[in-house]
């Protein structure tokens with residue numbers, strides 16, 4: 038069996054390492070950011086310190102100590118208006134495409150997913166540049182980045198992605214760790230145009246809700262998979278309170294074949310909800326809840342919940358893979 042891949046891993050930085058990243062954490066997002074840093078074992082003052090280096094070092098350490106063969110690391114474009122102009126002071130973090138492309142060149146553990154707002158005047162040029170640079174996927178958050186994927190002006194952009202076999206990972210469902218600009222774009226139905234253009238689309242979080250009061254789009258996502266053979270969903274952040282509610286439906290046909298594994302690192306991973314819902318037993322919960330490596334913890338909890346081996350490897354067939362992925366992770370290979 039090929040080694041598993043975590044296809045939803047965020048890169049975060051404050052630019053301290055000359056990476057071009059920035060981070061603006063305000064108001065109630067502050068404690069959330071601190072919580073995320075703590076969950077990956079970094080001190081809160083890393084936010085204003087040498088975050089770029091510390092973050093990548095920690096991520097590499099987790100990767101090397103895990104069963105995973107590779108992680109898809111995500112860039113993050115800025116929030117833009119309909120004309121593609123940057124909306125100043127709206128977004129909370131930025132990760133340049135060049136940075137994830139560079140990290141992936143330097144570390145075989147990483148596969149680069151770029152982020153391009155299709156309204157950018159240079160969107161097609163940037164897409165070509167990223168394809169040439171080895172991009173394996175494109176990531177966007179329609180509700181946070183203000184991207185109306187259904188806008189007919191973007192048809193050419195989606196068609197080029199389809200032609201290049203570059204899949205789209207698009208956030209669906211509510212979002213509470215980043216500011217939301219257009220909550221209606223959390224609906225998976227906004228992804229219909231790229232799907233019709235032939236793009237392989239992965240609905241991040243499979244449309245599940247994040248907060249108690251969010252609308253639930255899981256059933257919309259599930260229905261769409263019956264009409265679009267090129268639509269998939271990821272199980273990222275299923276180890277937070279609400280998103281994991283639909284695990285059972287994701288484990289059986291017909292959805293089983295459409296779910297891929299992602300952690301949403303550095304989002305905290307806790308097994309309590311899976312245990313309370315009866316998806317894992319007490320012993321499994323105790324064993325992995327204490328595990329300090331949250332990439333491994335998330336992977337093992339998902340396996341224990343009953344996600345099939347293919348859930349962790351299927352992404353290999355969906356990514357644009359210019360080069361082969363390293364054959365193995367490390368230590369815990371004996372687990373499977």
Ligand SMILES: [Zn+2]
Nearest residue numbers: 045047273301
């Ligand atoms: Zn995410």
